[in-house]
Amino acid sequence: MEVWEKVFVKDAKFLQSTHGKVGCVICHGGDSQEEDKELAHVGLVIDPSDGDCNTCHKDVAQTHDLSLHGTLSGFESALEARGGDVSEGSPLDTVLENHCQECHTSCGQCHVSRPDELEGGLVSGHKFRATPSTQYNCVACHGARVGAEYLGENEGIPADVHWTQETMLCTACHSQELHGSGELIESRYHNPDMVKCEDCHEDVWTNTADNPQHEQHLSDLSCQVCHSVAYKNCYGCHVAIDEEGMPCRTSEPSVMQFEIGYNPLRSSERPFKYVVLRHVPTCAGTCDYYGDALFPNFNAVSTWKYATPHNIQLSTPQNESCDACHGNLELFLTEEDIRPEEKAANKDVVVDELPETVGK
Amino acid sequence: MKRLVTAVTVILVLVALAATGCTNKGLISPAPEAEEEEITSTCVTCHTDKDTLKELATTEVAAKSEATTGEG
16 A cells, blocks of 8 residues: 555545544544644644544443453463563563554544554545454455455465355454453453354254264264364564564474374363364464563463464365275374473373274 | 595505615625635645546555465
């Protein structure tokens, strides 16, 4: 996007809209009577949506203030789970500030402009989009893994059938849940409004007689175990400040893998014994630049985490037959797949005994 | 007869006066036209003008470290 395009209010209709009639300076500050650009921009607020939306959209704005997008509480909870101290002024608080805050999403960064991560800019000429753009909003941030998986951008890996068969955009499934529930939550899997397969595919649960595999496995396998394919796994992320004083990070090349393991988030909502696991880029030394032993309990949480890859297929190599999965060492996360320094952290998710073949 | 002549004369004078008023607007000062108050905003003027933006917009991209490698 050209720099001028980022601030071009190209649709005159916007000025007659509810938001347009408010007046530019009410939200953005500055001086609407000043002709000189620099003087007109004194006091300018580029993104006023971090607070101003409360005036009219109180309910939504308040829940968003506690959402994952708004608070990045998922990052904090992950660090704390490993014994990290994220209190104000702590080394990890500095890590979050330097390396993670750019993912904080204001109202405007979904409904008006592209996120800062993508260098901003109006998506539709300042139009307030009730539905964010998949291309310029969702995938702008969620592109490295879920976006690429969903759209089939990983070489040799097909796109998700929800995209290829139905051209479903992100918001077809993920809508109001993104505004949050009004309470701080630990991760996206702890959102009470989290979207589930059965929200649309209820018949799979109510009509198992037509599918022996469903009849057998609905309660002990997550859907992705049978219907996902290889996805991106990341390793060895390290954050630091470079010689110029700018935050930087390095990581090892990602690896396309498919691993079935034991469920680290087992609950009444997720009763499955086996789930698909994705390797996180975090390692014990991720934040070493900022201090020693910042994760005193690193092994409390597995580095292979509960995952829901967005590359769903009706037919996959592992669901061709029972024994395409049963006894197939390649599909399961075993001891041999775990790095030596991560053995302890993953002891509860590693499959110690493969499901036996059944002769089908 | 005298009254009739007088009445006709008055009517004619009134008609003449009315006709003069209709045709000679210069005799009556027109009410000053209310000036339309135009609300201007340099924000709108600039940000809806592609050519102006192309001329004035400057790149303000947050610098990113060259030391960063790998995927985010």
